[in-house]
Each structure stands twice: as structure tokens, then as C-alpha cells.
Amino acid sequence: MEIQAIELAHFRNYQGLQINFTPGVNIFVGANGQGKTNLLESIALLSGGGSHRDARDAEMVQWQEEYYRIKATVRSDGQSVALELAFGGERRKLAKVNGRKLRRIAELSETLNTVVFSPEDLSLVKGSPAQRRRFLDRELSQASPAYGDVLSRYARVVTQRNNLLRRFREGAVTAAELELWDDQLAPLAVELLGRRLDGLARIAPYARQIYRGLSRDREQLELTYRSSFPLPEDRLRWLEVYRAALKDRRAEEIARQSTLTGPHRDDLQLFLNGRDARTYGSQGQQRSIALSLKLAEIAYIHQIKGEYPLVLLDDVMSELDPDRRQQLLAELESKHIQVFITTTHLHAFLPEQLGRAGIFRIQAGQLSRRSE
Numbered sequence: 001m002e003i004q005a006i007e008l009a010h011f012r013n014y015q016g017l018q019i020n021f022t023p024g025v026n027i028f029v030g031a032n033g034q035g036k037t038n039l040l041e042s043i044a045l046l047s048g049g050g051s052h053r054d055a056r057d058a059e060m061v062q063w064q065e066e067y068y069r070i071k072a073t074v075r076s077d078g079q080s081v082a083l084e085l086a087f088g089g090e091r092r093k094l095a096k097v098n099g100r101k102l103r104r105i106a107e108l109s110e111t112l113n114t115v116v117f118s119p120e121d122l123s124l125v126k127g128s129p130a131q132r133r134r135f136l137d138r139e140l141s142q143a144s145p146a147y148g149d150v151l152s153r154y155a156r157v158v159t160q161r162n163n164l165l166r167r168f169r170e171g172a173v174t175a176a177e178l179e180l181w182d183d184q185l186a187p188l189a190v191e192l193l194g195r196r197l198d199g200l201a202r203i204a205p206y207a208r209q210i211y212r213g214l215s216r217d218r219e220q221l222e223l224t225y226r227s228s229f230p231l232p233e234d235r236l237r238w239l240e241v242y243r244a245a246l247k248d249r250r251a252e253e254i255a256r257q258s259t260l261t262g263p264h265r266d267d268l269q270l271f272l273n274g275r276d277a278r279t280y281g282s283q284g285q286q287r288s289i290a291l292s293l294k295l296a297e298i299a300y301i302h303q304i305k306g307e308y309p310l311v312l313l314d315d316v317m318s319e320l321d322p323d324r325r326q327q328l329l330a331e332l333e334s335k336h337i338q339v340f341i342t343t344t345h346l347h348a349f350l351p352e353q354l355g356r357a358g359i360f361r362i363q364a365g366q367l368s369r370r371s372e
């Protein structure tokens with residue numbers, strides 16, 4: 001898939017912008033705070049998963065304006081498709097594919113997928129379990145909007161259940177009412193777990209193979225899912241085991257007013273040659289793992305969709321050492337993936353890479369295309 005052209009109206013520091021992209025590598029170059037990430041963010045939004053830096057829609061509307069609108073011409077599945085995403089005014093948020101309004105914004109991912117790689121991803125291994133869950137959730141939602149649906153339903157029930165636990169302590173809710181919420185929570189938790197494990201089973205072989213390549217066959221990466229309660233082999237038993245785990249921790253949950261068991265407390269564990277990479281991996285090894293996971297995400301989406309996603313590299317070029325930088329670019333270029341890169345300088349690139357790339361200089365929300 002590929003974005004051929006984009007049109008922005010009142011998006012961040014872009015009053016109005018219309019630009020055509022190159023099928024291969026596109027580089028946004030400029031000083032800090034000029035709008036490089038803003039442009040990347042507008043592309044990421046078109047895949048339906050929200051802002052890659054977790055911005056709220058209202059923040060992305062240009063100051064003093066009422067709405068933002070992003071339009072793009074995309075090539076997906078051999079067809080030219082018109083995408084539109086708008087926020088503000090009376091309709092609040094609206095997405096269209098070829099002029100047809102989508103029921104849910106997340107359905108944009110059926111046409112366009114993006115994999116974003118930013119400096120925070122480099123700390124994926126060292127970071128919190130929440131960061132690794134987010135990585136997995138984003139990835140799996142892109143590949144299947146149904147996953148995103150289950151995830152948001154589950155998150156809603158957890159929030160409501162936590163409110164109930166608070167009110168139970170105040171005596172405003174009965175034990176029977178709490179049980180009713182367990183009935184809602186448990187099937188969603190089990191479905192989410194099943195989907196996560198199935199997704200991980202498909203991603204893990206890619207990550208292992210890519211890491212083996214990056215480490216020149218010296219190290220072996222293993223990914224395992226750590227559930228907040230013991231998962232029996234037999235999936236048919238997960239529901240009853242989860243319900244029992246909820247019961248076991250009921251008193252503690254009431255005391256802490258929080259749901260303590262379930263996929264929102266799980267983790268993705270990463271091992272190098274059998275040792276926990278979080279504790280024992282060097283910074284270089286941890287970065288290679290992060291890179292492998294991102295490249296595995298790209299391969300996974302390709303496996304599901306039959307096409308490569310767009311890859312957005314936000315400020316990572318200067319964070320990677322020259323070796324990993326070249327490995328990454330060579331890998332993406334060899335697969336003919338459309339890539340968007342933000343950078344303050346072009347010296348991270350080889351002359352032949354610059355020769356093939358579309359280079360856009362960005363200054364205060366204005367773009368000019370330049371040739372090197």
C-alpha cells in the first residue's frame with residue numbers, strides 16, 4: 001500500500017497543504033518544531049488507530065480553527081482509494097472511504113496500515129509492561145479491527161467494574177451486582193487473551209528470525225506471554241479459571257478498588273539466550289530487539305493483508321547507530337515499502353539513498369520539495 005497524495009486543512013500547524021509523495025522513501029527534514037512529526041501524525045491517523053503520540057483530536061485542530069480534515073489518495077490492493085478523516089464542527093469525528101461514511105474510525109485500517117517507529121519504541125524492552133501491551137494491542141488492532149473492538153469493550157468493562165468496586169466499599173453496591181459485572185468481564189478477558197496469544201504466535205517466529213539476522217546468528221530471541229493468572233493448556237477451561245482467579249482476589253480488589261487480574265495486567269516477556277533481556281540485555285541488544293519487534297510487526301501485517309504497511313520513522317534515525325540504521329533502511333527498501341522519515345539532518349543517509357528518496361524541507365508548516 002502507498003499514499004500518493006495528501007491534503008491537510010487546519011491540522012496542527014498546517015493551515016492548508018497539498019502534496020504528492022514518492023512510492024519509496026520520503027524524508028521530512030527541518031529544524032525542531034517545524035511540523036515534521038505533525039505531518040507524520042496525519043498519515044498515522046489515516047490508519048484508524050489514533051495519534052501515535054496519543055494526542056487528543058481537539059489538540060490536533062489548528063489553534064483558532066474549528067475542525068481538521070485529512071484527505072488522501074491511497075493505492076491499496078491494486079486500487080486507488082480516497083480516504084478522508086475529519087474532526088470538529090457538528091459531526092465531531094468522521095471517516096470516509098471513497099465518499100462512503102464508515103461506521104467506525106478503526107475501519108480505516110482495512111484500507112491503510114501504518115507501523116510507527118519512534119524513540120520510545122527503542123525503550124520497549126526496558127519500559128513498563130503497559131508499553132509492551134500497547135505495542136501488542138496496536139499491532140493486533142491494525143491487523144484486525146475486531147481485535148480493537150474487543151479491547152475497547154474490555155477496557156470499558158474494567159473501568160466500570162473499578163467504579164463498582166469503589167462503590168461496593170462505600171456500601172452502595174451488593175456482592176450480587178459485582179458478580180454480574182464478572183459475567184460481563186470474563187468472556188471479554190478470555191477472548192482478548194485468545195486473540196493476543198494467537199497474534200503473538202504468528203509474530204514471534206518473525207521476530208526470532210529477524211533478531212537472529214541482526215545478531216549474525218549469535219543470539220536467540222524468545223517471546224512469551226505472561227498472564228496475570230495461570231493459563232491451562234485447554235482454552236475451554238480459561239473462563240472458569242479466570243472466574244476463580246477473580247473470586248480469589250475479591251477481598252484484595254475491594255481493598256484496592258481495582259481489577260487486579262486480566263489481560264490489562266499482563267506482560268510480554270523477552271528472553272535472549274534464555275535470559276530476561278529486560279534485566280540482562282545490553283542497550284544495544286535491547287535496541288536490536290525493539291527493531292526486530294517492529295520489523296516483525298511489518299511482516300505480520302504483510303502476512304495478514306498481503307501488502308506491506310506504510311512505515312513511519314519518527315526521529316529514530318539519529319537514535320540508531322549507523323549499522324542498525326543501514327540495516328533498517330536496506331530492509332525496508334528491499335521490500336519496496338513506502339517509508340516516511342522525520343529528521344533534522346540528512347547526513348544520516350547515504351548519497352544513493354538520498355538520490356532515490358523524495359525530500360521535503362519543512363519550515364513553519366510550509367513544505368518545499370527539493371532534489372539532492
Ligand SMILES: Nc1ncnc2c1ncn2[C@@H]1O[C@H](COP(=O)(O)OP(=O)(O)OP(=O)(O)O)[C@@H](O)[C@H]1O
Binds near residue numbers: 013030035059061
Ligand atoms: N493544534 C496546533 N495548532 C497550531 N500549531 C500547532 C498545534 N499543535 C502543535 N503545533 C505546533 O507544531 C509545532 C511542532 O511540530 P512537530 O511536533 O511536528 O515538530 P517537529 O518538526 O517534528 O520537531 P522535532 O524535530 O522537535 O520533533 C510547534 O511549533 C507547535 O507549536
